[in-house]
Amino acid sequence: MSHRILIVDDEPNIVISLEYLMKKEGFEVAVATDGEAALQQASTFVPDLILLDIMMPKKSGFEVCQALRADPALAAVKIIMLTAKGRETEVTKGLALGADAYITKPFSTKDLVAQIKSLLA
């Protein structure tokens, strides 16, 4: 059974590219374009892995990450932070909140796919 990936980003074009990329790798994909939708999707879609943007309307990626980690039902879900803010403090903060990996935009598609596969293996 293929892994389920939830893509969370408010940039339509980035969502399009990620969606295409994940589907091509054979993952089952769902999309959310703000923080609140992300939490909703996480409980209904129950993804194996979430690609989470930070700068989003309604709820930031940090808040979403915190809420996911607080839910025992979703404890096993892997989280990869995707952000254009590449400062050291942001990375540290994301990992401290329970993210499994942190990838800076713009990213290499190959690296992203490799990272996802290693986390799901």
Next chain:
Amino acid sequence: MLQGWVIVLASFLYLGVLFAIAWYADRRADLGRSLIANPVVYALSLGVYCTTWTFYGSVGRAAASGIGFLPIYLGPTLLFALAGFILHKMIRVAKTNRITSIADFVASRYGKSQVLGGLVTVIAVVGVVPYIALQLKAVSNSFSILASYPDIVMPATAGAVPLFYDSALYVAMILAAFTILFGTRHLDATERHEGMVAAIAVESVVKLVAFLAVGVFVVWGMHDGVADIFAQAAAVPDVARRLATADSPAAYGTWGTLIFLSMFASLLLPRQFQIAVVENVDESHLRRAVWMFPLYLFLINLFVLPVALAGMLHFPAGTVDADTFVLTLPMAHQQEALTLLVYIGGLSAATGMVIVETIALSTMVCNDLVMPLLLRLPMLGLAARADLSGLLLEIRRWAIAVILGLGYLYFRVAGEAYALVSIGLISFAAVAQFAPAVIGGLFWKGGTRDGALTGLAAGFVVWAYTLLLPSFAKSGWLPDGFIAHGLFGIELLRPQHLFGLTGLDEITHCLVWSLLANLGTYIGVSLQRVPNVREARQATLFVGGAEAAGTPGWRSTAGVADLLPLAGRFLGLARAKEAFARHAQQRGLKGIHELPADARLVGFAEALLAGAIGSASARVMVASVVKEEPLGLDEVMNILDEASQVRAYTRELEQKSKELTRATAELREANARLRELDRMKDDFISTVTHELRTPLTSIRAFSEMLQEDPKIDLAQRSRFVGIIVSETVRLSRLINQILDLAKLESGRAEWTVAAVDVAEVIREAAESLTVLFAEKHVTLEFAGCEPGLTVLADRDRLMQVLVNLLSNALKFVPAGTGRVTVDAGGTASEVRVSVVDNGPGIQAQDREVIFDKFHQGATTSDVLTDKPQGTGLGLPISRQIIEYFNGRLWAESTPGAGARFVFTLPRQAGDNGAIPQGDSVPAGGRGYKEESPGGNS
């Protein structure tokens, strides 16, 4: 054979022998084998108390009042026998403080006061001059009587003899020369004269031997023993009367007075002080002297009464002056050798007194009167002169000559009116004025300089008025009316019956009033204030005894380099060096050069100088080198002043410190502001980075996917490429806007300012967006956009603002039903343009936030969801532009009922001054955000 030349020759021979003795003693002293370091010599030298007054005058006094001559000797006897401790204390204190005279003693005791020293000197000179006159009178009389040998002729009164035939003048001159030779050959640091003391001791022996010889001759040569004389005397009623003790109640009072007076005189007369205190080699000598000196007095008076009685029996009453009995009795019996011996004895009594007295006085005059005055006269430049020892000696020589001259003058003026003893008593009464200051100073710490000064002055004035002036008056040199009727005819002011006091002899009368005034003011004035620091220190030194005299009293130090030349100036360099070397030796040092610059050295130098120029002058001189005074009230005040200056300085410092704190706070604030700016810049860069990375992310992702998978179907491929292109456009616009904003904010933007018709610009902007409006099916309407709404602005920038506002509105209105209205109007002073839409509107809290750069907060998200079309920089740029032209841009909204963006600009006609004149207005140092470009900040 006793011709005039024999007498003169004998006189000079005697003086020559004396001089030889003195010279020998000085030599021995220099060799360190002192002749006078002997209690017997000390006791004998004290015999200088016995002058011609004793030698000739006692017999005269006895002839007049029987044993009335005795009190003058009972006083010193009582003093030495019973009150030796006073003398002992004086010697000890004087040695410790290097006291050189009675004036120095008093001056030193009351804070080293030069004024006090000067006053004591004046009193001493004035008081002692009659006493010196007495000696001159005695010597010249004895010479005259002897010269007419074998006849016994009483000398004519001095006034009757022409000046140059007056033997007293020559006696005075010879004595002056002899004294100068004796006492001022060199200057000694200790002001001690060993040779003189030796000579005085010899003279004491000579006069005692001479007097005893006369006594023996009279008692056993002329009569058959003492009993025979008294028996004969008792037989003559006129003579027998002298054997009674006293013949009136007043005479008893006189006895007391004379004992009292002579007691002080033997202590306070300048020559007594010189011999007993200054010339004292060893204070232990006093133990022998306390009985030897009274014994000497007893011996020299042993034959007074017999000789007086014999003279009265021998000579018919009134033919021969009783004062001359000692000389005339041997003459009457043709005892030539004895007569000559008596003459020499009298001469020795006179010379001893004159030498010691004038040396003591000349020291006082020089140290306490002349030098302080000369040193104060800057024109003489004495303070800077290298060697003053010569000058000091010169002053002393002149002082000796002047004092003897004064003595002679008094002799010419008043000498004949009084018997020898009466003249002497005038001096005693003057010197008694020192008693309160000296005795009080030794035993009472409360005495002050002012007390001593007023006491001495008061006593001296009363003495002069009640005793000295009457002596002139009685001699006819002053009108004697004031004696009988009082000054200005006021009875109460009669000098010898002052304030109606009668029944006393003139000496007692003087003593009662003068000592009353003296003691009263001394104590009264002293009690007016507490002794100051310097007085208190000296009081401790004097009253507390030498043991208490621990510190020299100098708070600072000076080296040998300063002190040796100073001492050298007064003592001569060689003597000063010797003294310093001795001091070094005493301190166990090898030489002068090892002496440390400490307070002890300064104290030593002061004491050394005190020996030469007196303690008061020495203090001033040393202070001039040390530049540090002993702590006095003035200095304390100065220190307090300094302390208050320090306080003022501290206040100033505190002030500075406060200013510094303030400056630091300002700096800290500025620093915080800078940090805030820095943080804002960081945030801005971080935001810019984020905004740039977002399109880059899409571009890279799609590019990589296209690159990796060439087999993507055509529809996908063209969609992806389209996204890439649009993201690239977005990226370019973003970069352009960022640069634009940076230019605007830094003031480097270029402006082309001209009169612009707003309506025209609105139409143009709307036209450029027609296609976009049509695509979204949004209606664009215009209201009131009349021509003539002219403003001064940059046309392109204004267009940029309008396009931005219109595209923003287009962005948020719903497709199909969307409606955007542009309304342009104006007042007399400004043009007002609003862009109204029927979109979702703006929350109240976001109405200002949207003008911030990259306003990406969650709360604003629902008005800006269409990211690709907005950079988040349009509104901030628009506001910068509008504000540059002194306008305002703001948003109004009722959430759910659309938004209204309004800007105003001053009308060209109504605004002349606030618009920048230049086309290009670069301005440096603009911040990123705070300052709006333009001149209206």
